[in-house]
Amino acid sequence: MxxxxxxxxxxxxxxxxxxxxxxxxxxxxxxxxxxxxxxxxxxxxxxxxxxxxxxxxxxxxxxxxxxxxxxxxxxxxxxxxxxxxxxxxxxxxNAIHKSAYISTDAEIGHGNFINAKVNIGTAAKIGSHGIFHTGATIDHQAEIGDFVQVGASAVINSGAKIGEGAFIGSGAVIISGITVGKNARIGAGSIVIADVEEEDTVFGNPAASISKK
Known part of the structure; x- marks a missing residue:
């Protein structure tokens, strides 16, 4: 630059x-x-x-x-x-820490904050204006929408899809193939084993909705 x-x-x-x-x-x-x-x-x-x-x-x-x-x-x-x-x-x-690993086969948009030791795997698709905190893992073929925030040491497993504006708390794990809807919120340390609807908030192991009905 x-x-x-x-x-x-x-x-x-x-x-x-x-x-x-x-x-x-x-x-x-x-x-x-x-x-x-x-x-x-x-x-x-x-x-x-x-x-x-x-x-x-x-x-x-x-x-x-x-x-x-x-x-x-x-x-x-x-x-x-x-x-x-x-x-x-x-x-x-983009602001990409020199210790982050990004596959040469990954796609990345504009304006992302990618901190130290973030790992972005093969064929992953990263949107624009996301925030990826220290040690977050985006596994192969995962898809991340625009304006997504991923907490420190969170893991987005292979093939998972994270909608625009979603928030993934520190240490959370999104199991392979899961879809997290637009603007959904995943609590820190949660294990997500089922799809999460748009605007929903889930927490726990396994993660369950805590949004007000």
Whole structure:
């Protein structure tokens, strides 16, 4: 990556994203965050420049800088991605830790956060703008939708399908061939042995629905 990166967001995954870019010798120009209290401060000597919607900084994106959206909240993450698509005609770049393993046969979209020791197997399909925390495993031929979050050490087994916006808690295991619906939530440590419906929340071993009826 030849251009420096501006990181949108200065909390949550912003610090590990900075580490990822540093480890790959990519220059980070600065952070943008809506919290005015952070403006003018620094994170590991990198300045928090201003607001993500400030045209003065946005005009740099796509010309002099790339963008990465380091926002944990899915709704706000979607808002910023849409803003970059529409106002700057650009897609956020991926932040991939140098210790992650990604098969040469895997497909990966844009704007993903892929932390240390994440393993993405052969013929896996990864959408865009996902968050994959330390040690997560996406086995061969698994399919992950856009804006999915996968917790540390979670395992998505072969052939499983995870719908857009789903949340998979740390240490959860999705058995091979299972489908997890759009915006579903899987509790930490759960073992999912049956399909999960859209918007449902499941927890336990085996995982069972805890959503209010």
């Amino acid at each position: 030849e251009k420096p990166v501006i990181i949108f967001g200065a909390k949550g995954i912003a610090r590990p994203a900075l580490e990822i870019f540093n480890s790959n010798e990519v220059v980070v120009y600065g952070f943008l965050d809506e919290d005015e209290k952070l403006h003018g401060t620094e994170i590991n000597v990198i300045p928090v420049l201003g607001n993500p919607e400030d045209d003065g900084f946005l005009k740099l994106i796509g010309q002099k800088c790339e963008a990465f959206v380091a926002i944990d909240d899915t709704k706000y993450r979607k808002f910023l991605v849409k803003m970059l698509n529409e106002r700057r005609k650009t897609q956020p770049v």
